[in-house]
Amino acid sequence: MPGARLARWAAAVPMAGLALATIYPLVFTANVAMKTRRDYVLDRFSPAGSLRWDNLAEAWTGAGMARYFVNSFVIVTCAVALLLLLGSMAGFALARLRFRGSSMIFLGCLAGLFIPFQVIMVPLTRVMADSGLIDTYPGLILAYVAQYLPFTVFLMTSHYRTIPAEIVDAARIDGNTVYGVYRRIMLPLGVPALLSVGILDALFCWNDVLIALLMMPSPEHRTLMIGVNALRGQYTDDVPAFASGVLIAAVPVLMIYLFLQRQIADGVTAGSTKG
Amino acid sequence: MRIAGPSSSARKARAERLAPYVLVAPAVLIIVALRLWPLALGVNFSFTGDGELNGTPVGLGNYLELAGDPLFHISLRNVGLLVLLLPLAVAIPGLLATFIYLRVPGHRVYRSVYFFPAVLSPVIVGAIFNLMLGYDGPLNSLLGSIGAGPVDWLGDPGIAMFTVVGVHVWATFGMALVVFLAGFSTLDSSLLDAARVDGASLRQSIWHVIIPSLTRTIQFVFVTTMIGMLTSMFGLLFVMTSGGPEGATYLPEYYIWHQQGQMNRPALASAASTVLFVVMLVVGLLQITLLRRAGRQD
Numbered sequence: 254m255p256g257a258r259l260a261r262w263a264a265a266v267p268m269a270g271l272a273l274a275t276i277y278p279l280v281f282t283a284n285v286a287m288k289t290r291r292d293y294v295l296d297r298f299s300p301a302g303s304l305r306w307d308n309l310a311e312a313w314t315g316a317g318m319a320r321y322f323v324n325s326f327v328i329v330t331c332a333v334a335l336l337l338l339l340g341s342m343a344g345f346a347l348a349r350l351r352f353r354g355s356s357m358i359f360l361g362c363l364a365g366l367f368i369p370f371q372v373i374m375v376p377l378t379r380v381m382a383d384s385g386l387i388d389t390y391p392g393l394i395l396a397y398v399a400q401y402l403p404f405t406v407f408l409m410t411s412h413y414r415t416i417p418a419e420i421v422d423a424a425r426i427d428g429n430t431v432y433g434v435y436r437r438i439m440l441p442l443g444v445p446a447l448l449s450v451g452i453l454d455a456l457f458c459w460n461d462v463l464i465a466l467l468m469m470p471s472p473e474h475r476t477l478m479i480g481v482n483a484l485r486g487q488y489t490d491d492v493p494a495f496a497s498g499v500l501i502a503a504v505p506v507l508m509i510y511l512f513l514q515r516q517i518a519d520g521v522t523a524g525s526t527k528g
Numbered sequence: 529m530r531i532a533g534p535s536s537s538a539r540k541a542r543a544e545r546l547a548p549y550v551l552v553a554p555a556v557l558i559i560v561a562l563r564l565w566p567l568a569l570g571v572n573f574s575f576t577g578d579g580e581l582n583g584t585p586v587g588l589g590n591y592l593e594l595a596g597d598p599l600f601h602i603s604l605r606n607v608g609l610l611v612l613l614l615p616l617a618v619a620i621p622g623l624l625a626t627f628i629y630l631r632v633p634g635h636r637v638y639r640s641v642y643f644f645p646a647v648l649s650p651v652i653v654g655a656i657f658n659l660m661l662g663y664d665g666p667l668n669s670l671l672g673s674i675g676a677g678p679v680d681w682l683g684d685p686g687i688a689m690f691t692v693v694g695v696h697v698w699a700t701f702g703m704a705l706v707v708f709l710a711g712f713s714t715l716d717s718s719l720l721d722a723a724r725v726d727g728a729s730l731r732q733s734i735w736h737v738i739i740p741s742l743t744r745t746i747q748f749v750f751v752t753t754m755i756g757m758l759t760s761m762f763g764l765l766f767v768m769t770s771g772g773p774e775g776a777t778y779l780p781e782y783y784i785w786h787q788q789g790q791m792n793r794p795a796l797a798s799a800a801s802t803v804l805f806v807v808m809l810v811v812g813l814l815q816i817t818l819l820r821r822a823g824r825q826d
Binding site: 260261262264265268269271272274275276278279281282285297298339340342343345346347350351352355358361362364365368369370371372373374375376377378379380395396398399402403406430431432435456459460461462463466467478479481482485492495496499502503506507509510514517518521522 | 540543545547548552554555558559561562563564566569627630634640641642643644647648649652656657660665706709710755780781784788789794797801802805
């Protein structure tokens with residue numbers, strides 16, 4: 254069909270334009286990060302002559318991005334490990350074990366999924382403050398676990414439902430306890446789902462602003478994203494240094510995206526196809 | 529005579545019976561204590577006072593104050609704007625996904641490129657666009673080169689909200705695109721082939737084959753995009769406008785944060801939270817009903 258082919262090429266032009274519009278802001282930022290302040294003021298668009306790392310080094314050490322980076326890394330790692338452990342335990346039980354109250358519990362988890370953080374942020378901050386967890390690492394980790402646990406339980410449950418019940422039964426007949434089945438069968442079989450849920454949880458936590466802002470008021474406890482925002486005040490007239498800070502915060506995500514795009518997309522779409 | 533304790537096999541059986549509860553307990557405890565319980569606490573809290581009246585019941589006082597607060601009015605008006613823009617925010621990724629599904633030249637690249645901003649933090653997106661949209665930034669120089677502008681993207685109260693929504697759509701349309709593509713992969717391609725053989729135009733194919741087959745996906749995208757607009761723009765507002773200029777870019781979530789954190793009015797913030805929750809429930813249910821009805825007509 255010549256008409257259809259023409260239509261396809263006609264669509265390709267604006268789509269390529271949109272792709273450029275999607276990428277250009279990032280390229281622009283990376284380019285600015287490589288410039289000196291003088292170069293930037295004189296001409297903000299021309300490509301930076303060479304790769305200069307001064308700005309990056311300045312943001313990394315001078316503005317404390319290193320500290321924020323470590324904070325984020327520790328918090329996200331702990332939160333994701335806990336999410337995957339608790340999510341797979343509950344998911345296995347809800348999907349493949351029969352016990353009284355299981356459907357009620359599943360509904361409760363689903364209800365948790367539909368409560369946005371904004372709706373509970375005031376009372377949650379108060380609960381955290383009352384239990385002395387505000388401005389502590391465990392406090393923020395727990396807040397992240399609570400925020401993304403319903404989603405994690407939901408996806409792990411739907412994943413474990415795709416694993417035949419006969420496998421569980423066979424393992425039980427072979428003399429495994431329930432915990433043995435979890436450790437030896439369900440955990441290994443859950444790896445693909447754990448990977449894509451884990452990456453998504455990690456992205457959510459890494460990218461979060463609001464929860465970190467509320468749970469970690471002191472400057473030395475800032476996560477990387479809060480740190481990036483703080484750079485704004487610090488480098489009001491040094492745009493290249495500011496762009497460098499932004500770049501530092503974006504690069505880990507870019508790396509994850511380049512290597513694990515498929516898993517991220519799987520996690521995002523799981524809710525739409527399995528729900 | 530010694531009373532025999534439970535035999536080891538009986539003890540084992542009991543442990544096995546309890547095992548499911550042990551497995552779900554930590555997750556249930558956390559969800560109940562840190563999500564469901566705070567929801568109830570917050571609603572309760574919204575009927576009490578702030579400051580000197582801390583803890584004393586004030587009835588509907590906070591809600592009345594909200595009803596009279598111009599900033600809260602702007603927040604709700606902006607929610608209305610988001611609802612109006614929602615069909616656009618769904619149609620754009622839907623159309624793009626259709627073309628990618630039809631294998632437009634370069635479709636593999638587009639998928640990866642479009643999805644990328646969706647994994648970036650709103651803080652990073654906001655920071656980048658602060659650079660791009662500055663009064664003397666790249667976009668205005670581009671406009672200047674064709675003789676238009678400059679536009680005060682973030683400083684003009686009539687424009688700023690559209691700018692922020694535009695950036696939000698730029699950053700998240702890839703998410704909806706990927707969901708649409710997953711929907712397309714379940715589409716029965718013989719239907720499309722049949723339509724093509726019968727001489728259907730592209731528009732007819734979209735209208736009569738693709739949309740009816742993807743009702744569930746479209747429903748899902750509508751609801752998740754709406755939730756995204758109402759609950760994940762805080763980062764952008766925080767970095768790009770701080771609610772300004774003149775409060776023009778307030779959304780309920782920003783209002784809640786502002787009242788709680790800056791104005792020290794947690795009870796008033798709780799009332800706003802409750803309103804937001806009700807708004808989301810109503811909008812969500814309304815959408816599902818409308819889309820169900822539309823789906824039935826096809």
